[in-house]
Amino acid sequence: MIEATGLTKHYGRTVAVDNLSFTVSEGKVTGFLGPNGAGKSTTMRMILGLDRPTAGDVRIDGQHYWDLHQPLRTVGALLDAKWVHPNRSARAHLRWLAAATKLPKRRIDEVLDLVGLTAVADKNAGGFSLGMSQRLGIAAALLGDPKVLLFDEPVNGLDPEGILWIRKFMHKLADEGRTVFVSSHLLSEMAQTAQDLVVIGRGKLIHQGTVDEFIAHATESTVLVRSPELEKLGEYLLAAGAGISDDGDALRVSGMDSPAIGELAAARQITLHELSPQVGSLEQAFIQLTGDSVEYRTVETGRLAPDVAASQEERA
Amino acid sequence: MTTLLATERIKLFTTRSPWWSAFLALGLTIGFAALVGLNHNGGPLTVEHSQFGMQFGLMVVSVMAALAITTEYRFATIRATFQAVPKRTSVLVAKTAVVAVLAAVIGEVAAFGSWVTTYAIDGGPEMAITTGADWRMVAGVGLVYAIASVISVAVGTLVRQSAGAISILLIWPLLVENLVQLIPGIGDDIHDWMPFTVAGRFLNGTGPDAPMGPWASLAYFAGVAAVLLVASLVVANKRDA
Amino acid sequence: MSVLNAERIKLLSTRSPWWCALLAIALPVGLTALIASQAQIQPGDAGNGVYITQMLSSLGRAVVLVMAALSITSEYRFGTIRSTFQVVPHRATALLAKTAVTAIPAMLIGAAVGFGSWAVFQAINSFPELALDTAQDWRAVAGQVLVFGITAVLALGVGMLIRQTAGAVAVLLVYALLVEGLIGLIPKIGDDIQHWLPFFAADRFLGLQDDIPQLRDLPLGPWGYLAYFAAVAAAVLAAGILSAQRRDA
Known part of the structure; x- marks a missing residue:
């Protein structure tokens, strides 16, 4: 020991x-x-x-x-x-x-x-x-x-x-x-x-x-949501206590799993185009945790890291 | 060639070694001149007194010059160097040139620094640099340092190993050249042709028994350096880096 | 004992100590043979007696300086010092073992240089003054054993302090071959300082060139000078070990 x-x-x-x-x-x-x-x-x-x-x-x-x-x-x-x-x-x-x-x-x-x-x-x-x-x-x-x-x-x-x-x-x-x-x-x-x-x-x-x-x-699970009524959905999700972040034409929802999001959308009669749980990769977890403690970092790393992680997710 | 010179200059001055060497060489020679000047009594100080410590600087410069090439082998940067510039002769000539210029500068600053220091302590008319011999004794130091540094780079290239190169470069002039005098009969004749002894005669005067005059002595010293340099270039080109 | 054994294996499992030893013996003995073959000594005028056979021992001593310094600096160079301290965490023990294992071969080299030079001179150019009659004669020849051993200890101490091959070798050689000599050139105080320099002390113990007038009023006798030389070496070694204990390996 x-x-x-x-x-x-x-x-x-x-x-x-x-x-x-x-x-x-x-x-x-x-x-x-x-x-x-x-x-x-x-x-x-x-x-x-x-x-x-x-x-x-x-x-x-x-x-x-x-x-x-x-x-x-x-x-x-x-x-x-x-x-x-x-x-x-x-x-x-x-x-x-x-x-x-x-x-x-x-x-x-x-x-x-x-x-x-x-x-x-x-x-x-x-x-x-x-x-x-x-x-x-x-x-x-x-x-x-x-x-x-x-x-x-x-x-x-x-x-x-x-x-x-x-x-x-x-x-x-x-x-x-x-x-x-x-x-x-x-x-x-x-x-x-x-x-x-x-x-x-x-x-x-x-x-x-x-x-x-x-x-x-380290890996906070998120759910990716696509909908023609993103803005409205976002307001309801926030009101229900979820965290949201804008991901271009989609929302990344944290603190609420996909069944709950689906039910909430159904109750509010909002059409969903996509509802997919995202599992964080190991590397992503590592980067998240050590993100601000990297001794030598290239200038771009901070910006590129999420994309790299995302592409790894796609492959997985 | 200008690019190569610039490259070698950057390589040399981005490590601490040349700064340390310059600092040490100047500190030792000028410091020694001050010690001699301060403790002198009986008879006026002469130009010669100011240059008693020139050998300190010479040894420091020799070590610095040898390290300039052996550390490249030690850290295998020589491969990167030859990869960037496959013409090994050009690389080594450029390195030798940069090191020699630095050695010359250190030599001149050390020599005139020593002279100024002794002059400031107790300068009389005997301290004035007037004759050709006086000028050789002081201004010649830079030339001797530069040529010695060429010998060092050549030996360093041949030996490729810091400990070996430094041992040879220090034991040779400080010990071997003196010990050969002990050989009865032929010892003195051999001594007369020892490169560092001859270089010393360029600086300090040749005396009646010397085989050559001062400038011929310098030429001989430079000739030895040139032969070693050529030998090192031939070997460096033949060997794997 | 096990630590000594480990150091012995370390020393003998690379080839460079063998080459150094060969060089340290062959250089002075070989050149002494050259001198002997050329020397024309009239019976009775060899005032220096056996000293004449030992004039080149300084060459062997210079090689021993380098060899001993390398034995510690190469451990730093290749990182094996960390393995050494990992196996023997008491650094003083590890370094003292290394000192012993370096000093003993140095003493053997000293014996080979001292007696080898004397014997080769005798064999080539024998004359009665070369016989080892007096205690002084024995000191000049057999004394090399002690001088080489202490020289190795001094060099090891410097190696431990500097930890870097080029630096340690340069400092040791420039000091031994240049500084001690040049200090004599300083007017007034030069001689007094020189009388207390370690390699000067070693030469006085051996009695080399004792008939020079400047060497008449010396503060110590031959054995006093040996003790002084040993004390300087011990002090440098102690400083080296202390520094190794304090610094990160």
Whole structure:
């Protein structure tokens, strides 16, 4: 279990993580979701004691990272697959990690086998593709057979086969009762990998809960209504307590489901041309929630986002 | 070529390294001149006293020039560079030119800055820049820095690796050129043809035993730089980026 | 112990330390052979005795400076320092282990340079003054072991403070090869400052070029100078470790 309380990190005047509190429980894959630059990597580095929190605290099973005895036996992490010496072989990289943790040599062969790197184990890590480097990083994370695993954007830059492999792998690790905490900036990825979510934007906690809760919470269902008497219908809907927004030749109604709208129209004898419930997409939910907390945004994004979301809806 | 020069100028000045180098080179040389001037007693200060620290600036400029190319390899921006301009010779010549101009400017400011500083502390008629030798000693610093920076870019291009290039560029002039003198018999003859030793003679006068006059010494130093530059261009064109 | 073991594997699993070691030994020993082959020494006029065999040791020392600095800065360069601190969260322990594992090979290199230069000179151009008779003679040759070891510690400390290969290497080489020498040029105060500079101290311990008149009134004896050199290195290392503990990895 990982517990963060009031975790804060300033780099000079920049606030990377702002009073962040969350818990990650065992036996599940917990997604750590946020746009690029939201503070995910910084948070992970603080969990591992690499960066010192400006304020607050983070503990693993009640202990600070630096108080763990032989920490690789408790926590394994893959933060950046390229953090290996390019002129050192994959096996040698694992050998020194194992030596510092007093792990038997056969454990190195085991993890190499587990990630499928046995054939290239004696090649220098500098020549590895990104996918191979990720596998080496995962092997290093698994070396001490830890209860807690951290992965920072593990599917970045991987081919579909690699993505599928990592996804399955994490489920397996969680099924074995481990705590798996994996960050991503892609909600669609998290929806397929994680059961729980910790969502942050600009270093602040936006949501913690299950993936389903997050989507339900984030996607406000609306109903699209077309009618030759839109204006009149709008007045009745407002009077009945619904929220409406003008969508060109249609109305987007919130706070009232489609049967209720249909009955109201029938009672007022208003002709309807269309009455269709709209289900928000995951990405739309994500954008809605983190909308004002994106660190780097192109000028157009704010305007384009709804259209993009809408086109995704159409396809769905 | 003007576009290339502009590109390389932008690349150089949009990192902090040239500013740091200029700051360090000027601070060290002028600071050292001030230290010498302030502590001097017995006999008037001469032009030579003001230039005691020129080697500080020379080393800083050498490192800066080597980094200008090795960091491109380090961050793999060299690929982007060669992708934008496939004519590698032009790119490297443009880079060398920009670095050399910066080195020359740093050299002149350092040399005249040092001279002005010492003059202000205790200037007498001996501090006046009058003879050709005086002018070479002060104004020549920029030329030496510029040529040294060409050597650095060439070595950096050949080695492609910061630690290696810097080690060679510092250990060579500061240690190797002096240690060869220790070889009995032939040591002094070899020493006479060592490039940085020869460059020093252009600045400080040649003495009776030197094989060449001051301007020939400068030409020799420039010749060494040109040979290294050509070698680096040939290698850069042959190798994968 | 396990931490030392990990550092040993790290050091020996890349090739660059081997190349550095080879260079650090071959350069001074090879050039000493060249000197020996050319030297024409009349019996009795070799006033410098065994020192003449050690004149090029500074080349090996310069390479050790670079090697030791690289051993820490390359960890920052490739991000492996984070893995190191992840495996051994007590940074002082991790860095002291690295210091030990770097200083010991440096001492071996020092032994190879000291005795290698002496032996190669003896083999090519033997004369009686080269015999290792006095304590002073032994200091000049065997003393390289300690000087190279302490040099590595100093370089590691600087590497931990600067964390950046180019910067650390440049600072170390410019300081060792240029600054210490140029400071002597400052009138009046120059000599007094120079007497307290670390590599000057190391050379006084070895007793190199001891017969120069400026070196008569020194504040410390040879062993005092060694202790001083070691103290400076220890202080720089302590500063390096402190800074590594305080900063984010």
